[in-house]
Amino acid sequence: MVTLKSPREIDTMARAGAIVEATLKLCRRLVKPGISTEDLDREAEAFIRSHRGAKPSFKGLYGFPKSLCISVNEEVVHGIPSHRRILKEGNIVSIDCGVCIDGFHADSAITVPVGEVAPAVTRFLATTERALAAGIEQAVLGNFTGDIGHAIQAVSEAGGYGVIRELVGHGVGTRMHEDPQVPNHGKPKRGERLLEGLTIAIEPMITMGDYKTKLLPDKWTVVTADGSMAAHFEHTVAITKSGPRILTKAA
């Protein structure tokens, strides 16, 4: 069931979104060779909880043990932070963060290079971020989720990259994952109609190779089946009369 949010509820989500954005900025500053993903998680959780009434959305969600999902290189999403996982020069690291405040969630992710990465990888990250921007541009009244997916797919495949199908964006609000699903591929004018007050997480998950994925034995971490690198960028967006409002990015 799709739930539409009032302007006031959207403002609450934007407050959660501002904390998500600040947390990801903090993580971006901390990412360097030698830091563990557990260190990032600890810093992020303390920072989130330093805001009155704010808590990390992911901790305990479906039993997930940590505050951030941190996924390195061929890991696509849902990597579990660990003190054993040390970031190395040339890696890319996807950091996915959710915050809940006053009963409403916001959800955003970035993928950042660790030190110097190959030029092809820099281009790959830029294209995935551009795919997210293209998807957000389609998040307007009267469009459909298929318009968003189609735009993301077009930018990604023009770059020669794979668009993951098994994982999709989603509605977000009083629950972290709500209807509708927001796939990263599709056809214009298909899927769910975008109504005023709909709040969705748009989140391209793109690979440098094939789009097929598999699940690691930890039952959380999703990796590319061919071992190619994966990138993930995400924003929470509200559909409004005046266009898409990004709730996880300062206006």
Ligand code: MG
């Ligand atoms: Mg997320």
Ligand code: MG
């Ligand atoms: Mg999400």
